[in-house]
Amino acid sequence: MGTPLIELVNVSKSFSGVQVLFGVNFKVQPREIHCLVGENGAGKSTLMKILSGVYPYGEYEGEIKLEGYPVKFFSIRDSEKAGISIIHQELSLVPEMTVYENIFLGNEIKKGSVIDVFEEIEKARELLSKVKGENINPTSRVKDLSVSMQQLVEIAKALSKDPKVLILDEPTSALSETESKNLLLLLKELKQQGVTIILISHRLKEVLKVADSITVLRDGRTVAYFDCKSEKVEEKKIIKHMVGREITNLYPLPITKPSEEIVMEIKNWSAVDPKTGRYLVRDVNIHVKKGEIVGLFGLVGAGRTELGLSLFGNPYSYIVSGEIILEGKKVKFKTPEDAIKHGMLYLTEDRKEKGLILINTMRENISLSNLKALAKGLTVDKAKEIAIAQDFQKKLNIKARNVEVKVSTLSGGTQQKVLVAKALFTEPEIIILDEPTRGIDIGAKYEIYMLMRQLASEGKAILLISSELPEVLGMSDRIYVMSKGRITGELKVEDANQENVMVYAVS
Numbered sequence: 001m002g003t004p005l006i007e008l009v010n011v012s013k014s015f016s017g018v019q020v021l022f023g024v025n026f027k028v029q030p031r032e033i034h035c036l037v038g039e040n041g042a043g044k045s046t047l048m049k050i051l052s053g054v055y056p057y058g059e060y061e062g063e064i065k066l067e068g069y070p071v072k073f074f075s076i077r078d079s080e081k082a083g084i085s086i087i088h089q090e091l092s093l094v095p096e097m098t099v100y101e102n103i104f105l106g107n108e109i110k111k112g113s114v115i116d117v118f119e120e121i122e123k124a125r126e127l128l129s130k131v132k133g134e135n136i137n138p139t140s141r142v143k144d145l146s147v148s149m150q151q152l153v154e155i156a157k158a159l160s161k162d163p164k165v166l167i168l169d170e171p172t173s174a175l176s177e178t179e180s181k182n183l184l185l186l187l188k189e190l191k192q193q194g195v196t197i198i199l200i201s202h203r204l205k206e207v208l209k210v211a212d213s214i215t216v217l218r219d220g221r222t223v224a225y226f227d228c229k230s231e232k233v234e235e236k237k238i239i240k241h242m243v244g245r246e247i248t249n250l251y252p253l254p255i256t257k258p259s260e261e262i263v264m265e266i267k268n269w270s271a272v273d274p275k276t277g278r279y280l281v282r283d284v285n286i287h288v289k290k291g292e293i294v295g296l297f298g299l300v301g302a303g304r305t306e307l308g309l310s311l312f313g314n315p316y317s318y319i320v321s322g323e324i325i326l327e328g329k330k331v332k333f334k335t336p337e338d339a340i341k342h343g344m345l346y347l348t349e350d351r352k353e354k355g356l357i358l359i360n361t362m363r364e365n366i367s368l369s370n371l372k373a374l375a376k377g378l379t380v381d382k383a384k385e386i387a388i389a390q391d392f393q394k395k396l397n398i399k400a401r402n403v404e405v406k407v408s409t410l411s412g413g414t415q416q417k418v419l420v421a422k423a424l425f426t427e428p429e430i431i432i433l434d435e436p437t438r439g440i441d442i443g444a445k446y447e448i449y450m451l452m453r454q455l456a457s458e459g460k461a462i463l464l465i466s467s468e469l470p471e472v473l474g475m476s477d478r479i480y481v482m483s484k485g486r487i488t489g490e491l492k493v494e495d496a497n498q499e500n501v502m503v504y505a506v507s
Helices: 044-051 076-081 099-103 117-130 147-159 177-192 204-210 235-243 304-311 336-341 351-355 362-374 382-395 412-424 442-457 469-475 498-505
Strands: 006-015 018-028 033-037 061-066 069-071 084-087 165-169 196-200 213-218 221-227 262-272 279-289 293-298 319-326 329-331 344-347 430-434 461-466 478-483 486-492
Touching (some): 006 044, 018 044, 018 213, 033 177, 033 204, 044 084, 044 196, 076 084, 099 147, 117 147, 147 165, 147 177, 177 196, 177 204, 204 235, 213 235, 221 235, 262 304, 262 461, 279 461, 293 304, 293 469, 293 498, 304 430, 304 461, 351 412, 362 412, 382 412, 412 442, 442 461, 442 469, 461 469, 486 498
Parallel strands (some): 033 213, 084 165, 430 461
Antiparallel strands (some): 213 221, 262 319
């Protein structure tokens, strides 16, 4: 094995006196796909931000070597000049600007002092073609594109700087299975074109499909390195290094059997988009029993999220019809607040945009869902608020210094646990979980699954909306399948497998 293209030697980093990286060693060979894995909070993104100049030289200890020579990056521009581009988990495109304007933002093509718009459009078209985005119009506004198309624009933008190294942080977390496959194929093609790729991902099956080598971080330390070209690497082996223990069964078994008592029944439920008149949900009939986890599966566009939202007080003002029956009584919710009062809770799939206030503390986020429970005259009982937040921190094993940390500083998996704590503080009896494990690592997933089993054993009725079929099969007592806004199948979990669920999902 020759000189690594990139090497980080004994890299350490602290935030406000709290150390997050401890002498990390990391190396990447030229023209390979190197995958960086670890639990949320292991230090993966922090390490890549050091490499890409987000955290400049002087803010960390240790050394970066490029082709064997020490380098110092004082800014992102310095790392880009050295041929390193990073695409962060949260896309950094400007929604109101066009595709070509985003691709060349800060790196404009000029004729004299004037931006050459025609040249930028033409070059943008070439770059989009290179990343399999031929169907993306360079003059379209980014806000009008799907998430997968925006991801391709981000990669085209990175390639416009002609990088030697492309770093992608969880690029498939918001993509469907088909979109993820296409992106992985693209990464392989870019490798063939000479680009070295560093991929941060929690999806280990994807990692094993594309990785030439793998580094595992745990609690800010390098714990394993695998050369996939010379040794067979299995998912179990990686998980053991990631979490420091073996997880023999990712999906914990039920603690108790569901009751026969129906807690929530939905009859002939429909939801129409008021702008287009299109049915998003049509004539849905489902029920959930006390202590039961019911899976709701469907492909992208099936109407799963729209069903959950329309039931939960209809925050997007769909035109709805049908009946919601809770514990035998018909109810009507005008707002999500009404739903919460009746013991229903919807956990959003989009924790950053719709679930959490990132600039607020963990304490403030958790208490926000039920401030009335903390009322002390006209103010909030802060001592009680702190105690409740601390109780949830302990109960959900939320890795944070204390409850006063800003949520924006926490890893994705830790943010997800804060969102769950916020939801549970409303003391719901019916919980609609929409993609509860999206974008989080295997250790955090297991803890969420354990919590779901615990809640079910306490008699909570849970509707699990998920695009991950193994998750639905592993956690559900019963499964409904949606396609084109309708329920196309209902299966007992013992009768369900990937094949027969997919038959209903594509019907």
